[in-house]
Amino acid sequence: MESRRERLVASAREKSGGLLLAVTIAAAAVFLSEHYGAPQMLFALLIGMAFNFLATEEKTAVGIDFSARTVLRVGVALLGIRLSAADILGHGWVPVAAIVVFVASTIVAGLVISRLAGRSIDFGLLTGGAVAICGASAALAITSVLSPEKRSERDTLFTVVAVTTLSTLAMVLYPVLFKSLGLDDNQTGFLIGATVHDVAQVVGAGYSVSDVAGDMATLTKLQRVALLPIVLLVILAFNRGRGGEKGTVGLPWFLVGFVILMGINSLGVVPGVVRDVLSDTSRWLLVMAIAALGVKTSLKEMFAVGPRQAMIVVGETVFLLVLALGFVLAVM
Incomplete structure (x- = not known):
């Protein structure tokens, strides 16, 4: 009878080819991003698509599936180490309440x-x-908590491409727009953090204005990220309410991990070097996951969604921008 150790070795060997492919693509994406300035996720996605022919190969298929699911969830869990309660409440309750309204309203607008x-x-x-x-x-x-029968890898890849592209454009255009409106650095930083999609682009846009704007943009963005576990819980409950998976609604392990790590980080007991290592690990795992998703999706399938779907994401982006801009002009 096959021992547990032998089964583990066999499983690792089965996944090794796909994992190596995902790691290689992720490394290439990081290298290109550091040297040419474009988003890592976008590079990983595009390079991964070039290897779509390996998605069904016996030596790589299992490892690619593992990277797109399990590696993804570990990466999401480790995102929690970037956040703390002090980050969230650092500038009082009014901006925090505004961010909650922005996030909830944008999701409803998306629906x-x-x-x-x-x-x-x-x-x-x-x-x-x-x-x-x-x-x-x-x-x-969000893809990780959607019901399997409702989950579409093509939709996920499209969303990643759309938000990354729009985020990159916003990184360049938003600082110019906010300056033309006569906003100060504090207001500009808040708007950048409240409206630009990806963390890297928020940091880039904020510090391109000033250190004050960069600090405010980063803090505001972290407040948005901190709402991720709450949104995932709401989606789980929402799916159950629509007759989704039966039985008790348990918390996904990666969501629990996210909250625990955020709580531990809030206590201030995590050494800076450990936090940096876990944060970098999270980033690498997410780049690996998007690389694997890219391998699993062909370019032809990617563009099959059509312009109507692109306008959905553009509409959501414009809605969030107008909402946040209205708040700043009226309140800040």
């Missing part, structure tokens, strides 16, 4: 726009959540 465009509620949840919270990372996390 409405998606239905008006003839797409499903789940597509609205996916795109609205990605726009509202933290771009590609949020899209991957």
